[in-house]
Amino acid sequence: MPTEPSAGTNSGTGDRRARRRQETIEEILAIAEAVMIEEGVNGLSLSEVARRLGVRPPSIYKYLPSLMALYDALFERGQQAHLEAMRSAMVDAEPGLDALSKGLEASGRWALSNRALAQLLFWRPVPSFRPSDEAMAPSVEMVTLQRRALAAAVRKGELGPAADSDEALYLTSTLIAGVLTQAFANEPDLPWGEGRFTPLFPRLLQLLTAIYPTSAPRRRGGAEITTAPGRR
């Protein structure tokens, strides 16, 4: 097993080499992200990374086993950064609808200011690359955070009880996915809050109260979701 140079000889502590090595890996990841921003997610190449790092291409393989492994490391790093952006926005907010809204907005802002990573995370532009389970792990916590916010919103009476469901989660994630997809495709250089699409988001979120009304006073012609698939 000649790969995996770590955890072999030295008994416990004394890894200065390992630290150096880790620093180099960090540097490679940073360069790779810069390359993706400049050349597109698919424009990433180990040769270009090596060039910028000041080494020959084969040397990169001392740190990462393949181009796909590099994508995977970037994916994981992106997941963590995204989760962190969302979490920090949510803990600073009132639990419930406010936390949900602030969290999703933070998600959108993060995506727009980290385009390359966001594309890697959400649009999978490199079909031959499938993220490892390990790299996917943070998304589990994102689900938890959002479910918790929905539950709190129901508890506080901001939303009806049906909002405490996976379905409501899919719905909110679909709304933000739509906004981001359109923003990326049509006005990729505008920051959050400008342009035609991202300003729609807070308004779309308000729709949650229409979809999950708190005590459901029926009204004619309204947006009653459950019944009636039809037009009228």
Place this chain on the structure above:
Amino acid sequence: MPTEPSAGTNSGTGDRRARRRQETIEEILAIAEAVMIEEGVNGLSLSEVARRLGVRPPSIYKYLPSLMALYDALFERGQQAHLEAMRSAMVDAEPGLDALSKGLEASGRWALSNRALAQLLFWRPVPSFRPSDEAMAPSVEMVTLQRRALAAAVRKGELGPAADSDEALYLTSTLIAGVLTQAFANEPDLPWGEGRFTPLFPRLLQLLTAIYPTSAPRRRGGAEITTAPGRR
């Protein structure tokens, strides 16, 4: 200008050669689409196309000047097919909300059953490729179709007057974009109508009546979408 072999020598009619040539181009496009389905949009390579066509790679260049030109041709063909799917669904429907809904659903169905082309159209997975203006042309007509449906819905009283606006157009396209993005990313093998996301779509569309209420009876805590700068 040694390229562009057409329209040179022969005075008027007699182009059997040109027909043959066009057939080959069609064949190349069909093969390319198959390759994209199997290997992913980025997995398309001229060499693989040549292999399946039974010629050597350089011969492809007699028909298309570059890989990007192949992408562009596929893009254009996809645009046209997509537009056609949408249009035929809309002409078979009642003008207004029904046409809008059927058209958007047809769009979604087309995307899910033409994954490779849809990805090329909507997610731009090949960053170095920018579609030509010519290839983008059909999207103008798509906008027209949808604006017309919105206008009809307003005329018939299905939606409030603010729905006859670009803003409403962005909103509906954002909704379908969200559904498709989620469906593609999370359950790419399910057809329209199955899974967690595509069934949300008709329900989301019903929300239009909440966003653009026809005569707006105020209700407390509702999803009042403020005053909408949309023109009319």
Place this chain on the structure above:
DNA sequence: TAGGTAAAGCTATAGCATATAGCTAACGCT
């Protein structure tokens, strides 16, 4: 029907990518 010509194929080659093999020098731990 007999060219003449343009199209459609080919080989050869340049340039760049990922990836592997195997060598050497230096670093740093014991």
Place this chain on the structure above:
DNA sequence: AGCGTTAGCTATATGCTATAGCTTTACCTA
């Protein structure tokens, strides 16, 4: 101080896009 691991290198295999230049095929015109 010594020795093993590591980090770099060159050389090479393979596959890709793309160009140059040649040969053959096929078809339109006279």
